[in-house]
Amino acid sequence: MRTEDLPVIDCPKAPLARGRAHGEALRGTIADKVERWQAAIGKAYGRPAAAFLPVFLTVTDFRTAIAVHTPDLLEEVRGIAEGAGISEETAYALQLMDEEWWFGGFDGEGHCxxxxxxxxxxxxxxxxxxxxxxxxxxxxxxxxxxxxxxxxxxxxxxxxxxxxxxxxxxxxxxxxxxxxxxxxxxxxxxxxxxxxxxxxxxxxxxxxxxxxxxxxxxxxxxxxxxxxxxxxxxxxxxxxxxxxxxxxxxxxxxxxxxxxxxxxxxxxxxxxxxxxxxxxxxxxxxxxxxxxxxxxxxxxxxxxxxxxxxxxxxxxxxxxxxxxxxxxxxxxxxxxxxxxxxxxxxxxxxxxxxxxxxxxxxx
Structure with missing residues (x-):
């Protein structure tokens, strides 16, 4: 992306509303990204996303820690799902980038x-x-x-x-x-x-x-x-x-x-x-x-x-x-x-x- 094309999304204070604003403003971008992400899962881990993600989300339990330490962010994720028109489970899994990497055994140390x-x-x-x-x-x-x-x-x-x-x-x-x-x-x-x-x-x-x-x-x-x-x-x-x-x-x-x-x-x-x-x-x-x-x-x-x-x-x-x-x-x-x-x-x-x-x- 070119810097001049970078979108800035205004999000209100309430957690659910700020998630909705994010999801609505970037609905098409999120849909395209989810498609690329699911294709990447299949290539990276040798299993299609439809098979990998349910196992990933069943074997792990990050929601408990999130609910204890950052409960407002669970509401924000729900708002993203509603605004973007995707399932809440998909929106939740999308947040787990680093966790997906170690669970899937992706061969890489990161580059930041x-x-x-x-x-x-x-x-x-x-x-x-x-x-x-x-x-x-x-x-x-x-x-x-x-x-x-x-x-x-x-x-x-x-x-x-x-x-x-x-x-x-x-x-x-x-x-x-x-x-x-x-x-x-x-x-x-x-x-x-x-x-x-x-x-x-x-x-x-x-x-x-x-x-x-x-x-x-x-x-x-x-x-x-x-x-x-x-x-x-x-x-x-x-x-x-x-x-x-x-x-x-x-x-x-x-x-x-x-x-x-x-x-x-x-x-x-x-x-x-x-x-x-x-x-x-x-x-x-x-x-x-x-x-x-x-x-x-x-x-x-x-x-x-x-x-x-x-x-x-x-x-x-x-x-x-x-x-x-x-x-x-x-x-x-x-x-x-x-x-x-x-x-x-x-x-x-x-x-x-x-x-x-x-x-x-x-x-």
């Missing part, structure tokens, strides 16, 4: 790269990332503008999903990256719900507290920032490890740096692509000179050999092969600037190929 920079004299807090997903998500990108009453929250998402990452006018920003090596649970809180639950908190301390006490369904790193500082938490089933941040800078890709609660047969050191992308981020932040939002945008746009941070798809998209459906690409990138004012810079695709659009976030 994230960063957080603490505030300093003359610099606001900066939080950002690339969101790298299978190519079938391309064309479904959107921003949800959530009404928080006295302020708003902007959430970057893939149509039908309650959110991938976001920033609030209260001055709280959250980014994420998959840690597939870490322990998972069929009864934890799924990533999308953990992200939105944390984002609803008033500040980084409250968000970190939420992430530290909920049971996690999937391994995930959370970059959390507010006007006063940054936190980095590697979350897994069974425990959370917070990374000690040196020099006000946190850079992360897709292998754990602190959490050792490993999933079966996983390698904590991660793959070469993840390690190369992490070196790339460090390269851009160690050049000297001022570190600012432009530094972050440049680091997320890097395409160094052996580990491109900004992943540009090659050739036409294909839906008839596993490789064509599941090949990763950067479906969006964000940089939040959190100070007296709050803003979101967003690219609706690989930032090395797409322009950035800066949006003010009402506080």
């Amino acid at each position: 790269s994230s960063l957080a920079v603490a505030p300093a004299e003359g610099r606001d807090t900066i939080v950002g990332q690339t969101m790298d997903l299978p190519r079938w998500h391309d064309g479904a990108q959107a921003v949800l503008r959530l009404d928080d009453g006295d302020s708003e929250t902007l959430v970057y998402t893939s149509a039908g999903l309650i959110g991938l990452m976001g920033v609030s006018g209260r001055g709280l920003g959250i980014c994420v990256n998959t840690l597939a090596q870490l322990a998972y649970s069929p009864r934890g809180l799924p990533v999308s719900f953990a992200m939105r639950g944390a984002l609803a908190r008033k500040d980084a301390a409250a968000a970190a507290d939420f992430l530290s006490r909920v049971p996690h369904a999937s391994g995930q790193n959370f970059q959390v920032g507010d006007r006063n500082g940054i936190r980095t938490l590697e979350c897994a089933a069974g425990g959370v490890a917070e990374i000690a941040i040196a020099d006000g800078l946190s850079l992360h890709t897709n292998h754990p740096l602190a959490n050792t609660r490993v999933a079966p047969n996983a390698r904590l050191e991660g793959g070469s692509d993840s390690r190369t992308r992490l070196r790339s981020l460090h390269t851009d932040f160690s050049r000297g000179g001022p570190v600012n939002a432009e530094t972050a945008r440049r680091a997320l746009s890097a395409q160094r050999k052996g580990g491109a941070v900004s992943i540009v798809p090659k050739g036409p998209a294909r839906t008839d092969t596993k490789l064509g459906l599941m090949r990763q690409m950067t479906v969006g990138a964000v940089v939040y600037e959190i100070g007296k004012t709050v803003s979101l810079s967003v690219a609706a695709g690989p930032p090395s190929a797409e322009s950035w659009w800066r949006l003010a976030v009402r506080g």
Whole structure:
């Protein structure tokens, strides 16, 4: 998707109504995406979606944790289903992206790269990332503008999903990256719900507290920032490890740096692509000179050999092969600037190929 085509959907405060607004505004996009998603399931796991999804939803129980920790989001998912004209079960399953991956045994460690920079004299807090997903998500990108009453929250998402990452006018920003090596649970809180639950908190301390006490369904790193500082938490089933941040800078890709609660047969050191992308981020932040939002945008746009941070798809998209459906690409990138004012810079695709659009976030 081109950044200039990125839709911004205004969603009211009430959970059911905000879901309906999302579903109605993106009804056609969601229908197309569901078709691609179900085709991808068949190619990725060797079973058609009609056979895979009922087993996935029967063997797992994420609803209990969601009902305890983020009950409003269950209402939002119901609203998405009503607005989009799809079944509630389909809308619910659509939220379980990371959980579907480990349940299906998809061979991949994820490709998102994230960063957080603490505030300093003359610099606001900066939080950002690339969101790298299978190519079938391309064309479904959107921003949800959530009404928080006295302020708003902007959430970057893939149509039908309650959110991938976001920033609030209260001055709280959250980014994420998959840690597939870490322990998972069929009864934890799924990533999308953990992200939105944390984002609803008033500040980084409250968000970190939420992430530290909920049971996690999937391994995930959370970059959390507010006007006063940054936190980095590697979350897994069974425990959370917070990374000690040196020099006000946190850079992360897709292998754990602190959490050792490993999933079966996983390698904590991660793959070469993840390690190369992490070196790339460090390269851009160690050049000297001022570190600012432009530094972050440049680091997320890097395409160094052996580990491109900004992943540009090659050739036409294909839906008839596993490789064509599941090949990763950067479906969006964000940089939040959190100070007296709050803003979101967003690219609706690989930032090395797409322009950035800066949006003010009402506080």
